[in-house]
Amino acid sequence: MQIDGVTDLWDTLLGAQPDPPGLLVLLTALAGVLAVAFRPVWRVARNAVTIAHEGGHALMALLTGRRLRGIRLEFDTSGLTLSSGRPTGPGMMLTLLGGYIAPSLVGVLGAWLLGGNRITLLLWIAIVLLLLMLINVRNAFGVVSLLVTGAIVFAVSWFADPEVQAVFAYAGVWFLLFGGVRPVFELQSLRKRGRMRESDADQLAHLTHVPALFWVGVFLAVNLAALVIGAFLLAGQWLPASTG
Template sequence: MSIDSVSDIWETLVSAQPDPPGALVLVTAVIALLVIGFRPLWRIARNAITIAHEGGHALVALLTGRKLRGIRLEFDTSGLTLSAGRPTGPGMMFTLLAGYVAPSLIGLAGAWLLGGNRITMLLWLAVLLLLLMLINIRNVFGAVSVIVTGAIVLAVSWYASAQVQAAFAYAGVWFLLFGGIRPVFELQTLRSRGRMPESDADQLAGITHVPALFWVGLFLAVDVAALVIGGFMLAGQWLPEVGATP
């Protein structure tokens, strides 16, 4: 690859894309909500939330000095991240905290990038993070899920038009912001039926002696805050066009 080619790729990565049509921002939000609300679609799309959830556990485990043992993603959209270290203390606490807030916080970071029209950068960062996650996947279904997701994002970023890239990026970020909230309600529903005795919230309760319901509420508060802040960032791309005078 020539120096000029590398320079062109770098320029593509860091340059801002044109402002998307205001309607695109609104339409992609509606699409994301429909996917989350329609159970058959949610059943498939939820795998992306699980990838973000387990990726959050893995990243925080590494940042807090724990040794990452591996990540599993299952066909039923559940997942498991194994790390070695003290079973109690701040490192374990923050690792457990990270899962249910990771999709929403990733969506918030994506909204910030989209606010600066860094659409290509957002897509390529997503591919990079998926590649790093793939290294730690320990089952076939998990590897296939990450590879397929990464391939779709890469194909869109490399071959699609600017408008298609924008629609894909906005839909993905809206999906993370909205979709990060639904699993918290699913978590509490399963907990109330006694079907998730070892959930992240219950493990946090075990090591902190703070009731699990508090941690469920904290997950929800963080996710809703990310949605509100990220929503304002994304709506800022739409509202100026609505208020524009002819």
């Protein structure tokens, strides 16, 4: 990417890229499914979902007036976001809700931007969000994880050809849309075996006196709806070409 000044940079960020080939959209969707379904790949790629998950907790904590105390990202792809404030009430509820639905909602936002061919803008928004999270991370692995992820996104956005940027962006958005669903099933599986007694769903159940299974269902319903909406937005990239 060659930028001669602030105006060129602004035009590049807000400008629309050419429509991607329909085959690219379909193949990146398949890649997203395989990344989520194939366990060895999922174990590594799941870090991106964890980043979005903890970012969702952090954002909702800040939006509801809670004080963000820090974020931890662990090697086993687990994470923890700590905030202080009232231990009950809407703020705490929304903070707990924000985690499991965040990857899918980020995926929908990405699909909306890609629907307008704003590929470069999407990549730079991702960089900004990663930097904002980096400020609040409190462990070494979390710092390394965010720096590596941010460096990859920056390298693609700055040095890669438009075609490579498109593949990277579409594959990432599809992965978030599909990847937001699988953790909900993993959550319920672990809960059934008694291995996540303090999960977000169980904490919500304690706060609201509504069964944890209901909140698991809410996570799943939101994420499936996000997958449908995101797929619809991305489908617009190949449907016109197929009917024209």
